[in-house]
Amino acid sequence: MRKIVGVLKKIIVFLIVIIISIQFVRAYVYNKIAPELKKWHEKSSFKEPDYKKFKTIDEYLIAEKIFLDEVFKEVEIDSKDNLTRFSKSGILSSLDKEGNNINASFQMIPENIKGGVLLLHGLTDSPFMMRDTAKIFYENGYYVLGLRYKYHGTYPGELQKVSQKDFEDAAVFGSKMIKEKLKDIKNPEFYMVGFSTGAAATLQYISSSIRKDKDLLKPKKIFWLSPAMGVSPAAKFGFLDSWVSLIPTFKKFQWLDINPEYDPAKYNSFPKNSGIQVYYLIKKAKINFMKLSKKEKEELPPIYSYTSLVDSTVLDKDLYDIFFKMENPENKLVIFDVNRKFEEFFKPNVINLNLRDEALDLDFKFNVSFVSNYNTKKDDAVEVLNYSSGKFSEERNTNLKWNESNFSLSHVSIPISPNNSIYGQNSILGDLRLKGENNSLYLSPNLLYRIRYNEFFEYIENDIKEELKNSLVD
Known part of the structure; x- marks a missing residue:
């Protein structure tokens, strides 16, 4: 027995040395x-405003503006470098014409307030990503709060500080600020919108509001955009890289991607810590959700989710799994298909996916809509295939159509209108068409040809408006 134990110890030591x-x-x-x-890959010397110190959102926004101004000055480029977010005079600066930072939290206040909406953006993003969706609610009479997570909207080095709790705290703080804002409104409605990581934060929030903190404001409905319900399992082993990167010689190893920071509202560089923390957030949210009893699950608000069939950032099977386990027939999953005109260019697993057969085989217990030109293969003949209670219905003659050169949507495009000033169809980044020789740029080709706006944003807009009308009837 001692010999066996001794051999096992040697094997373990050998494996550790190999790793x-x-x-x-x-x-x-x-x-x-x-x-x-x-310099923007370093950590800032400034401290983020502490949510706990603020009783109103107006107090927080003032403190946040001072903070963002100080942080911007720390890495500001004093030159005419037009292609960086850190140049005030640049065409891609994070500052608008009035000098306001577009990455800051924002609120929209209609004249007659029906209720409130909290919008939570994604990892590496800023609240700017949520502005197009925010307008839908604002124009329909809802007070809107787009809240910035800590360490976002500044510069990428800050993401080395972020923890999964920061995303949770933002959801709780934002809901409390809206509750305070609506205190004089009779029977106000409350909604939550989560993009990518923001969706995981809302799942954690609603599970906690049912299981633990009964005082939290409970949303009537939730809207998810490219929800992050699953990321690469490799993220759980990121700590191994983090340990090695503590050695100054291997400082770059803290980063999964090191890219030029030309995007004014989103980081292009990606530290491994941020991916690890999102993995922990999703894991915690799922655990808390799974602890809900059948009766507690009945308290969950209806969730309406919008996602691209192809998404290189998150795992779609985890989203479907969550929807199945929620067992809520009111839930709705909208999937934007690829442009089937380009079928010859797609991988076999995409080409062979028959949406109708998939729905029947899986027997969805919730509503599903496929936005697709699967039958026609034409840009201007996109149909909506609806599945509910085991039956299909098709909507034809829609106004939805593909741009002739676009082959799919993307993870980052879902919340963005084609009219967006930075990412839209006719914007600098939305219409980016760099061409040249292979291996000349150290920018990933994925960054260059990834679509930045949602061709079918109008569908989401109409869908949300319809759900808001239904809420008033309810």
């Missing part, structure tokens, strides 16, 4: 080939 050696080799190679780090 450590592999990590150091990976770190050494990455350190050699990765671009040089800039």
Whole structure:
């Protein structure tokens, strides 16, 4: 027995040495080939405003503006570099014409308030990503709060500080600020909108509001945009890279991507810590959700989710799994298909996906809508295939159509209108068409051809408006 134990110990030690050696080799190679780090890849010397210190959203917005101004000055480029978010004079600056930071939290206040809406953006994003969706609610009489997470909307080095709790705290703080804002409104309605990581934060929020904190404002309905209900399992092992990257020589190894920061409202560089923390957030949200009893699940608000059939950021099977386990027939899942005109260019798993057969085989217990030109293969003949209670119905002659050169939507495009000033169809980044020789740029080709706006944003807009009308009837 002692011999066996001794052999096992030697094997374990051997494996540990192998793992450590592999990590150091990976770190050494990455350190050699990765671009040089800039000042904005460091951590800021400033502290984020503490949510707990503020009783009203107006107090917080003032403190946040001072903070964002200070942080911007710390890495501001004093030159005419037009292609960076850190140049005041640049065409892609984070500051608008009035000098306001577009990454800041925002509120929209209609004249006659029906209720409130909290919008939570995604990882590496800022509240600007939520402005197009926010307008839908504002124009229908709802007070809107688009809240910035800590360490977002500043510069990417800050994401080395972020923890999964920061996303949870933002959801709780935002709901309390809306509750305070609506205190004089009779029977106000409350909604939540979560994009990507924001969806995971809303799942954690509603599970906690049912299981633990009964004082939290409960949303009547929730809307998810490209919801992050699952990310690569490799994220759980990110801590191994983090340990190695603590050695100054391997500082670059803290980063999964090191890219130029030309996007004024979203980080292009991506530290591994942020992915790890989102993995922890999703895991915690799912655990708390699974702890809900059958009776408690009945307290969950209806959820309306909008996602692209192809999404390289999140795992769609985890989203479907959550919907199945919620067992709420009011829930609705909207899937935007790829442009079937380009079927010859797609991978087999996409080409062979028959949406009608999939729905029948899986026997969805919730509502599903497929926005697709599966039958026609034409840009201007997009149909909506609705599935409810085991039956299909098709909506033809819609106004929905593909741009002739677009082959799919993307994870980041779902909440963005084609008219968006930065990411829209005729904007600088939305219409980016760089062409040249292979291996000339250290920018990933994925960043260059990834679509930034949603061709079918009008569908989401009409869908949300319809649900708001139904809420008034209820």
